[in-house]
Each structure stands twice: as C-alpha cells, then as structure tokens.
Amino acid sequence: MAQYRIVSGSVAVISIQNPPVNALSAAVRNGLLLSVRTASSDPLVRSVVISGHNGPFCGGADIKEFGNVSHLESGPHLVEIFESVEALAKPVVAAIEGFALGGGLELALACHYRFGHSEARVGLPEVSLGLLPGAGGSQRLPRLLGVRAALDMIVTGRHVAAGEALNLGLLDRVTDGNTVDAAVRFAQSVEGKPLDDRRLGNRPCPPLENIDAFFEDALNRVRGRARGAAAPLACVQAVRGAATLPFLQGMALEKRLVETLMTSGQAQASRYCFFTERGAARWTTPTGARWDTCRARPISTAAVIGIYASCI
Numbered sequence: 637m638a639q640y641r642i643v644s645g646s647v648a649v650i651s652i653q654n655p656p657v658n659a660l661s662a663a664v665r666n667g668l669l670l671s672v673r674t675a676s677s678d679p680l681v682r683s684v685v686i687s688g689h690n691g692p693f694c695g696g697a698d699i700k701e702f703g704n705v706s707h708l709e710s711g712p713h714l715v716e717i718f719e720s721v722e723a724l725a726k727p728v729v730a731a732i733e734g735f736a737l738g739g740g741l742e743l744a745l746a747c748h749y750r751f752g753h754s755e756a757r758v759g760l761p762e763v764s765l766g767l768l769p770g771a772g773g774s775q776r777l778p779r780l781l782g783v784r785a786a787l788d789m790i791v792t793g794r795h796v797a798a799g800e801a802l803n804l805g806l807l808d809r810v811t812d813g814n815t816v817d818a819a820v821r822f823a824q825s826v827e828g829k830p831l832d833d834r835r836l837g838n839r840p841c842p843p844l845e846n847i848d849a850f851f852e853d854a855l856n857r858v859r860g861r862a863r864g865a866a867a868p869l870a871c872v873q874a875v876r877g878a879a880t881l882p883f884l885q886g887m888a889l890e891k892r893l894v895e896t897l898m899t900s901g902q903a904q905a906s907r908y909c910f911f912t913e914r915g916a917a918r919w920t921t922p923t924g925a926r927w928d929t930c931r932a933r934p935i936s937t938a939a940v941i942g943i944y945a946s947c948i
C-alpha cells in the first residue's frame with residue numbers, strides 16, 4: 637500500500653505503508669506506481685516526496701515473495717516503478733528515516749534528491765541473500781559514488797550510517813529534525829528546476845584509470861573471500877557493467893545476473909537462513925511460556941556450587 641496526500645499546495649507525499657519494515661510487496665508496488673502516475677498527471681502537483689510510513693523508509697523487496705512467481709507477478713516489477721520515478725518531470729525527493737535497504741535504497745537512487753535523518757542507515761545487502769541489487773542499484777550507485785565506493789558497498793552489503801552516506805555523496809542532506817518536513821520544504825525550493833543531471837541513469841560512471849586491471853584485481857580479491865558463493869562475483873560483474881556499458885545495456889546485464897542468482901540453491905538457502913534466524917528468536921516452552929510475554933525473574937540469591945583449580 638502507498639498513501640498519497642498533497643501538502644503545502646503543490647507537493648505530493650507518497651508514503652510506503654507495509655509494517656514492520658515497509659517491504660515492497662505486490663500491494664506496495666501497485667500503490668507506488670499508481671501514486672507516481674497520479675502525481676505525474678495532476679497539474680497542481682509540482683514536486684514529490686517519497687517516505688516510509690511510521691518510521692523506516694523501506695527494507696527492500698519483499699523477501700517472502702521470492703520464489704513465488706504468482707506473488708511477484710501480481711504487481712509491477714521494481715525496475716518499471718523506479719524508471720517511472722526517475723523519468724518523472726517533477727522533482728522527486730526521498731525522505732529516509734530508519735533505513736533504506738536493498739530495493740529501498742534502489743528506490744531512493746531513482747529519486748532526484750535524497751534526504752536522510754542523522755540516525756538513518758542505507759545499504760544494498762542483497763549479497764547476503766545470495767543476490768545482487770537487481771532493480772537498478774548495481775547500475776545507479778556506481779554512477780553516483782564512483783566504482784570503488786559502490787563496489788565496496790555492493791560486495792560487502794554493509795549498512796552505511798547517514799554521516800558516511802553524506803560524505804560519500806549518497807545523501808544530499810542530513811537532518812536531525814523531521815525528515816519529511818525538511819524534504820517537503822526542499823522539494824518546493826527546486827520545483828521547476830532542470831532534472832536531467834539529477835537522473836543517475838543519464839550519467840556516465842566517473843572515470844577510473846586502468847579499469848581492466850582494477851576489475852581483474854577486484855574479482856581475484858572477492859573470489860578469495862567468497863568461499864564458493866556466486867553472488868559476490870556477480871556483484872563485481874554487474875558493477876563492471878556500470879563502468880563500461882551504457883545504462884540500458886548495464887540494466888540488461890544486471891537482469892541476466894539476478895535472474896540466474898534468484899533461482900540458485902545458494903539464494904534459496906540464504907533466504908531460509910534469513911527467516912529461520914528470526915524464527916529461532918520466537919521460542920515457546922511446553923508450559924506455555926513465550927518469547928514475547930515472559931519476564932526475567934529478579935535474582936535474590938546466588939551461590940557458587942563448584943570450583944575448578946588448576947596446578948602447574
């Protein structure tokens with residue numbers, strides 16, 4: 637689901653509503669695309685802010701849908717939505733609170749400007765799910781940050797704090813206050829301004845010297861650490877595509893790579909681990925105690941019941 641409202645007379649605020657992490661389920665994808673089209677066709681709307689509802693911006697694609705073709709196909713593809721966002725003829729500002737991860741950051745990269753709360757974090761953690769950023773992230777991030785910083789983020793999947801993201805140029809502004817309000821004020825200030833160079837899909841990757849040697853070295857280093865995992869190597873291939881191919885050809889390469897990874901045993905096993913780790917925290921006992929209702933008992937007495945002495 638995506639909530640759509642007009643504020644300050646000219647700003648459409650689209651907020652992603654799918655607790656707890658605002659994942660991009662089919663319903664959210666349908667709502668987002670509809671909202672973007674509504675904002676595009678409404679002559680009163682002159683700028684757009686995209687935010688998360690009640691906290692986090694977005695935890696990415698809905699992992700529960702992976703491996704379920706009918707769920708995936710009951711909403712538009714993320715690539716199509718992000719293309720519509722980037723192509724919009726009105727400035728679009730991402731207002732990031734909490735986190736923008738995976739498809740969440742890829743959505744923010746399709747926006748023309750990115751605002752973040754000082755405690756927010758961003759990242760492309762797809763590699764830990766045996767995947768790569770498959771909705772334009774592997775092509776847009778290197779165009780914004782340059783190859784070295786983008787490759788590091790994509791291959792490690794690490795979460796980057798707002799301050800570092802600002803220094804890298806991934807966020808345009810960071811605020812301690814209300815991120816949506818700040819983004820709305822900023823969106824109004826750039827209404828009517830040219831957007832062409834704000835569209836990352838239009839930009840070339842910043843040049844890199846000795847590009848072949850750089851990627852050969854990167855591939856060797858990543859292979860050495862990957863312990864047989866395919867995704868980190870595919871991440872390097874995709875970023876190489878961003879550095880050497882026009883945007884649309886890079887997108888086609890990203891699509892081929894992510895389709896191969898998505899059906900792999902490694903990706904299926906990684907998804908299984910993701911949900912099992914979280915499930916393991918939800919314990920119950922035969923007496924009916926549960927992880928979410930039990931309380932630790934206060935300790936009133938402690939005793940030592942054994943002692944181990946070692947003699948040399």
Ligand SMILES: CCCCCC/C=C/CC(=O)SCCNC(=O)CCNC(=O)[C@H](O)C(C)(C)COP(=O)(O)OP(=O)(O)OC[C@H]1O[C@@H](n2cnc3c(N)ncnc32)[C@H](O)[C@@H]1OP(=O)(O)O
Pocket residue numbers: 656657659695696697698699700708713714735737738739740761762765767768769770771894911914915
């Ligand atoms: C259209 C498909 C083709 C696209 C091609 C491939 C592109 C992929 C792009 C992606 O976006 S892949 C997904 C990338 N995102 C992630 O890897 C983030 C995963 N989530 C997390 O790291 C954490 O959950 C969090 C977001 C940092 C929040 O951590 P927190 O400790 O606050 O909560 P959790 O206990 O971890 O999660 C709460 C609850 O939410 C469920 N969940 C979290 N993320 C997702 C998600 N992306 N999709 C679906 N569900 C998610 C999690 O399972 C918990 O639910 P549960 O019922 O308690 O298990």
